[in-house]
Amino acid sequence: MTGTLKAYAVRLFPQVAALAIILFMVSLAFPGFFKLSFQNDRLYGSLIDILNRGAPVALLAIGMTVVIATKGIDLSVGAVMAICGAVAAASITAGHSLAFTLAVTISTGILCGLWNGVLVAVLDIQPIIATLVLMVAGRGIAQLITEGAILTFNHPGLIFIGSGSLFGLPMPVIIWLGFGLIVALLVRRTALGMLIEAVGVNRRASRLSGVSTGVLLIAAYMLSGLCAALAGIIAAADIRGADANNAGLWLELDAILAVVVGGTSLLGGRFSIAASLLGAMIIQSINTGILLSGFPPEFNLIIKAAIIVLILVIQSPRAQSAFIWLSRARATEPTKGQEAK
């Protein structure tokens, strides 16, 4: 047991360290950063904002990690978010119950995932092309549902999902933490995770050794669709309206970035959901940090890019081997000195 814990600690160390350094840097720029207070029945402060605002990307990153582990990619998640937000708003304004609305919305997300999965697994289309279809068409579908306008709603139950709180934490935080835990347990306490990695490393070999690769691939994309649906509901509930033009815009790229910063290779195989979630929090910490620091907006993207490049450089295989070489050199130096005496 301590062995697995230690393995976890080693695996997550770069992400935890990066997050800690970024949080420390932000606190230098903005002294009140770590201050937490209790307000409106929930914890209130910049750290909570990071957890809360990072919810959509964190949810997308869960599904994206599994898809990327199968050597795939899902570019459609941002558009699926927009579709699901639109479906939720349309259903609730049409007077349906909250349970019905959530069921329809989540089914819509899973259906979008099924479409992607069938294109990839059955028709054998390359994932980047297969999901590009829905990425482009999805926003149009969402606009059809909302008729081009921002579809607003006032249903307290649906709004609660976006801005309510439970156990002193905002609902979106509870949702992504809970969902991340469920998926992580599901893939790691069963053989599922290993099978997914097998498909990612070598699909044909997995199939020949009896893994039903088709079902697994489709399931991975359906999970990604489900995550996008949850993220879409949160995004719409947060602003009390479905904005088909802007909901989830470019978030597929942030989700992929979160997975990459989390250290999962785009070539498939080994993956870690916890690391991807940390990656999502790293991205959101940078975003929130920039907003708090008071730099002019022209610098936002430059600062973000510079920090991301730095993290990726530190994680790169070359840099890793250089670190190992350096630490070995340091470890051997004193012994050399003693020999000279």
Next chain:
Amino acid sequence: MKFKFALAGATILAASVFSAASASAMTVGFSQIGSESGWRAAETTLTKQQAEKRGIDLKFADAQQKQENQIKALRSFIAQGVDAILVAPVVATGWDEVLQEAKDANIPVVLLDRTIDAPKELYLTAVTSDLVHEGNVAGKWLVDTVAGKPCNVVELQGTTGSSPAIDRKKGFEEALAGKDNLKIVRSQTGDFTRTKGKEVMESFLKAEDGGKNICAVYAHNDDMAVGAIQAIKEAGLKPGTDILVVSIDAVPDIFQAMAAGEANATVELTPNMAGPAFDALDAFIKDGKEPPKWIQTESKLYTQADDPMKVYEEKKGLGY
């Protein structure tokens, strides 16, 4: 030159005789960009309404954000021999050739809500709002409202580098210039969206002592203001009283917020660009009166005193 004038005169005469024969109705072609925003949908609705009101036969073409579609639409309008063309240009360049064709056919072209890089003689006039002026109106309202009291303002900018963001910022700063009691303490981009408006406002509130240091928020569009209002409420403050909210665009949702006392003022970017355009065309075709090359639409200020619920009901059906 004389010959050209004579030719133009003859054509106008012929056109008027011709139109008199066809129940004196003017036929106008309208090439719209597409429907990328609620405002544009409202502009389309209002253009159709204005045409109907004046008995104008409007031929509508949706370009789906593509210039090639707009040029095609313009050529087909010219081939159909319409009396005038309205175009909301999707980009600023590449219009010279097709506008020359329209000019050769003696069809006046009016640009709606955007201008282009083309010789001025190629089009009759452009009907647009003045973005700098909009920011100025918003700034003046704030200066008058705080009436000399010290006031820290936070600004939610539009998409970085976009012309509305640059101009609305400029106009607002001009209005605040020399007023030492008003200070813009924070300014960040909210990308014109509700989500980003809310997120940026949340961080402003944290950064400025839980919002106690902020006396007003100026948003470059209403959507960001709606997001900011939610952030202010969730921080336990009262938008509209604890923190003044002023924004630009005048979309229906901001009137609901004003009716609830949560927003204070908005400057209208009118979607009725077609009204002044039709007036100018009417004067030009009937009396030959050249309009100025630029017709500025009114940037009307709405406050809580202007019966926001009534305006909301009026605007609701326009397709915003």
